[in-house]
Amino acid sequence: MKIRASLIAFLFCALAIPSVLAQADVEFAKANEEFAQGHFKEAISGYEALIRAGQWSANVFYDLGNAYFRTGDFGRAILNYERALALQRHHPEATANLQIARDEAHALEIQPSWLERYLQFASVNQYTITAAVAFWIAVFCLAALIFTRRRSAARVTLLLVMLLVFAGATFATWQLERGSKGMALAIVIGKDVQARLATADTANSVLALPPGSEVKILSTRGDWTYAALPNSLRGWIPAKNAERVRL
Amino acid sequence: MRCRILFVAIAAIAAAQFARADPPSVTAVLSNSEAVVGETVELQIKVTGPGDARPPEEISLDGLEIHATGTSRQFEIHNFNTNSSVTYNYTVLPLRAGRFTIPPQIVRAGGKLLRTPELILNVADSSGGSSGARPSRGRQSQPTRAGDLLFAELIVPKKVAYVGEIVPVQIRMGFDPRVRPRLIEPPEIAGQGFTAQKLQQSGQSSETINGRPYDVVTYKTAIAAARAGKFELGPVKAKAQVIIPRARSAPRSRSRSPFDLFDLDDPFSDPFFSNPFAQVGERREVEIKSEPVALEVKSLPTNAPPSFSGAIGNFVMTTDANPKSVQVGDPITVTSAISGRGNFDRVNPPLLEDDRGWHKYPPSSKFKQDDEVGISGTKTFETVLSPNEKKQTVPLLAFSYFDPAKEQYVTLRSDPIAIAVQGEAATTQNVAASQPASPSPAIAVAPQGTQKPQDILYQLTDRPATAESFTPLYTRPVFWTAQLVPFLALIGFAGWKIRRARIDNREARRISALQHEAAELMHKLRRNAASPREYYAEASRVVRVKTALASGGGGVDPNVVDAETAADTFKLNSDSRDQLRRLFEQSDEWQYSGAHNGPATISPENRREVLELIENLK
Numbered sequence: 059m060k061i062r063a064s065l066i067a068f069l070f071c072a073l074a075i076p077s078v079l080a081q082a083d084v085e086f087a088k089a090n091e092e093f094a095q096g097h098f099k100e101a102i103s104g105y106e107a108l109i110r111a112g113q114w115s116a117n118v119f120y121d122l123g124n125a126y127f128r129t130g131d132f133g134r135a136i137l138n139y140e141r142a143l144a145l146q147r148h149h150p151e152a153t154a155n156l157q158i159a160r161d162e163a164h165a166l167e168i169q170p171s172w173l174e175r176y177l178q179f180a181s182v183n184q185y186t187i188t189a190a191v192a193f194w195i196a197v198f199c200l201a202a203l204i205f206t207r208r209r210s211a212a213r214v215t216l217l218l219v220m221l222l223v224f225a226g227a228t229f230a231t232w233q234l235e236r237g238s239k240g241m242a243l244a245i246v247i248g249k250d251v252q253a254r255l256a257t258a259d260t261a262n263s264v265l266a267l268p269p270g271s272e273v274k275i276l277s278t279r280g281d282w283t284y285a286a287l288p289n290s291l292r293g294w295i296p297a298k299n300a301e302r303v304r305l
Numbered sequence: 306m307r308c309r310i311l312f313v314a315i316a317a318i319a320a321a322q323f324a325r326a327d328p329p330s331v332t333a334v335l336s337n338s339e340a341v342v343g344e345t346v347e348l349q350i351k352v353t354g355p356g357d358a359r360p361p362e363e364i365s366l367d368g369l370e371i372h373a374t375g376t377s378r379q380f381e382i383h384n385f386n387t388n389s390s391v392t393y394n395y396t397v398l399p400l401r402a403g404r405f406t407i408p409p410q411i412v413r414a415g416g417k418l419l420r421t422p423e424l425i426l427n428v429a430d431s432s433g434g435s436s437g438a439r440p441s442r443g444r445q446s447q448p449t450r451a452g453d454l455l456f457a458e459l460i461v462p463k464k465v466a467y468v469g470e471i472v473p474v475q476i477r478m479g480f481d482p483r484v485r486p487r488l489i490e491p492p493e494i495a496g497q498g499f500t501a502q503k504l505q506q507s508g509q510s511s512e513t514i515n516g517r518p519y520d521v522v523t524y525k526t527a528i529a530a531a532r533a534g535k536f537e538l539g540p541v542k543a544k545a546q547v548i549i550p551r552a553r554s555a556p557r558s559r560s561r562s563p564f565d566l567f568d569l570d571d572p573f574s575d576p577f578f579s580n581p582f583a584q585v586g587e588r589r590e591v592e593i594k595s596e597p598v599a600l601e602v603k604s605l606p607t608n609a610p611p612s613f614s615g616a617i618g619n620f621v622m623t624t625d626a627n628p629k630s631v632q633v634g635d636p637i638t639v640t641s642a643i644s645g646r647g648n649f650d651r652v653n654p655p656l657l658e659d660d661r662g663w664h665k666y667p668p669s670s671k672f673k674q675d676d677e678v679g680i681s682g683t684k685t686f687e688t689v690l691s692p693n694e695k696k697q698t699v700p701l702l703a704f705s706y707f708d709p710a711k712e713q714y715v716t717l718r719s720d721p722i723a724i725a726v727q728g729e730a731a732t733t734q735n736v737a738a739s740q741p742a743s744p745s746p747a748i749a750v751a752p753q754g755t756q757k758p759q760d761i762l763y764q765l766t767d768r769p770a771t772a773e774s775f776t777p778l779y780t781r782p783v784f785w786t787a788q789l790v791p792f793l794a795l796i797g798f799a800g801w802k803i804r805r806a807r808i809d810n811r812e813a814r815r816i817s818a819l820q821h822e823a824a825e826l827m828h829k830l831r832r833n834a835a836s837p838r839e840y841y842a843e844a845s846r847v848v849r850v851k852t853a854l855a856s857g858g859g860g861v862d863p864n865v866v867d868a869e870t871a872a873d874t875f876k877l878n879s880d881s882r883d884q885l886r887r888l889f890e891q892s893d894e895w896q897y898s899g900a901h902n903g904p905a906t907i908s909p910e911n912r913r914e915v916l917e918l919i920e921n922l923k
Binding site (some may be wrong): 082083086087090093094112113114115116117118120121124127141144145146151154155158159164182183186187190194197198201205206231235241252263264265266303304305 | 664666667669760761762763764765766767768769772773774775777778779784788791794795798799802803806
């Protein structure tokens with residue numbers, strides 16, 4: 059009985075997925091049509107409906123960023139370009155439009171450290187795969203050294219190299235995840251946002267953050283977010299005025 | 306008996322207290338530090354401690370007549386702590402006006418020479434007008450006396466101020482040291498129409514006012530009037546708990562306190578303070594209140610300059626810019642420091658007089674106060690400017706304030722700061738802003754150009770078949786599930802290797818056993834002690850074992866080896882093959898045809914032949 063129920067569920071899913079995808083394609087095409095006709099708000103609604111449905115892709119975020127750009131909401135435009143680049147590092151259109159939006163908004167960027175700049179030649183996922191492959195090669199080398207009587211110098215060297223690669227890739231993953239483009243990256247979407255010394259509107263201002271500025275969320279207290287700001291500053295900003303890049 | 310023990314105990318405690326009595330000390334006070342010519346002032350020299358004291362009999366000072374008037378002696382027990390003191394009284398009669406210093410007097414007490422403190426007496430002439438240093442309180446409120454034990458006074462240095470002007474205010478609260486005050490509500494300035502800054506305690510001192518000693522606590526704050534008009538500032542109110550003697554119901558019949566020189570009905574003349582067992586003192590909550598002070602507040606003149614933001618006081622401004630040589634679009638940090646005295650909360654960044662061709666970023670500010678209440682100090686503003694075109698100077702900064710002393714607005718302007726701006730305006734470029742001196746933090750901003758902004762790229766209409774994810778690979782379950790593949794491969798590899806090792810081990814043990822058996826048999830064959838039956842059986846067994854060993858790890862059973870197999874294995878020639886065949890035949894013959902067929906012994910030649918044959922099997 060159970061097997062039959064599982065089989066039915068599997069078949070239902072197998073049949074439903076293509077239908078959902080087809081529906082998403084229709085909605086995406088419709089949003090693009092709205093954009094082409096200059097109905098940017100309707101296009102935004104369409105793209106956001108796709109995103110709410112979990113149909114995330116770099117192109118959807120890129121198109122949504124374009125729609126926000128056309129409405130003059132540079133903060134959200136930059137946020138969505140950043141999301142497109144978070145999904146697909148090499149997205150030339152998103153990179154180009156992000157730069158234009160930043161120039162328009164005078165958005166501030168968190169400058170990555172020199173180490174982070176060097177490590178950014180690969181993505182976190184690439185480092186993760188590298189670390190996993192190196193780990194298993196090292197483990198197999200070790201097993202071979204244990205189970206064979208002859209200690210081959212080449213095998214020992216390979217083991218050491220793979221351990222180094224594993225350690226380096228793990229460190230790179232950790233460094234990138236906590237770096238300026240890591241999991242805590244958020245974009246200021248509000249206008250006239252001031253980072254303040256304390257969680258009060260009357261507290262002294264630390265830095266004025268134009269829309270689209272990058273911040274790194276450190277902690278949240280109530281309606282306020284404590285964030286690392288450009289220029290190595292830190293301050294409190296209203297939580298509603300910044301959104302994380304990663305959903 | 307019990308009473309005697311109690312008495313002895315009390316006496317012992319008292320003796321112990323005497324034994325650790327404090328060393329003698331001496332103080333000297335004037336009943337008033339200010340007097341007029343012809344008005345007597347009392348001088349008291351009080352010697353505290355055990356032993357006799359010898360005070361100065363006569364004090365000579367030009368301009369003052371000082372005579373001894375008597376001695377009073379006190380003996381106190383407080384918490385089993387005894388204390389005795391002798392007060393020597395003198396009258397001081399000023400003969401002329403001036404400032405007199407009564408030098409320290411030598412008092413011999415308890416075998417020691419003690420010195421009184423130096424005392425100052427300011428004497429005015431009889432027509433009035435003090436020549437001393439005591440400030441006149443004519444412009445302030447007079448102390449409000451609460452049973453002469455405590456007072457509060459509000460000191461406001463100005464009677465006229467402007468709306469928003471910061472006026473420093475001082476509050477003095479004095480307590481007779483003997484009331485042991487405990488402040489339960491800090492002083493607060495009552496009144497409306499002004500804002501007051503946080504009260505800061507600025508000092509504590511002992512003063513003699515009208516012949517009475519007071520511990521005076523001074524607080525400082527600053528007020529700013531919110532609207533024009535005539536105000537009454539204060540009174541200052543505070544609450545304290547003090548110890549006061551119980552009220553007397555009977556007429557005064559006790560002796561005067563040595564501090565009650567002028568019979569001012571000092572409540573501390575109460576016997577409670579000399580004998581706590583006689584009466585009980587009360588801790589009472591009292592309100593301390595000063596007199597209010599009138600303050601007239603005027604409106605600011607209407608002709609305020611555009612750069613006036615409400616600053617009132619007296620200020621100076623210094624400016625600087627850094628760096629002075631930049632490219633178009635590069636940031637320049639302009640630092641302007643406004644120092645002086647006034648309402649710094651209304652001191653806003655100076656305005657740029659002409660910001661055409663400049664992009665301006667929101668300024669930052671910091672304030673360093675030079676006093677307790679923050680009405681004097683330096684407020685520093687940092688403004689980041691970015692030239693959009695070639696410039697030779699930083700724009701002039703203007704800061705205006707109202708000077709209440711001059712009663713007019715003053716505008717400060719920065720001196721022109723020369724800079725060098727290179728290059729042309731770029732369409733899009735990254736520039737470091739805000740903190741150009743700092744190497745690491747940089748901001749990507751675009752200069753506010755006059756050119757039309759670039760347009761964004763087109764929409765993308767293709768969409769991947771599967772949704773993408775922001776989740777890093779290392780947090781996805783599929784990644785960790787995929788690790789099962791190499792893990793299982795590792796388990797398989799390890800299992801295979803272990804099995805191989807076990808098999809190899811078993812074969813090695815079998816070979817070792819065969820080698821051992823062959824060696825044993827060869828040893829027996831060389832000893833010549835065996836019967837022909839045993840000899841040929843062992844010889845053929847050696848051949849079988851050697852053949853099994855020579856055939857490698859194939860697992861050949863020695864029991865199934867025959868002469869032909871052995872000969873083939875060792876590739877023997879025909880003679881040796883015949884010999885081997887005969888050896889096996891003889892062995893079989895001895896084994897299966899009975900023990901008594903053939904000779905009972907083997908000849909040495911036969912033995913040698915057999916041994917040679919076996920040893921050549923390699």
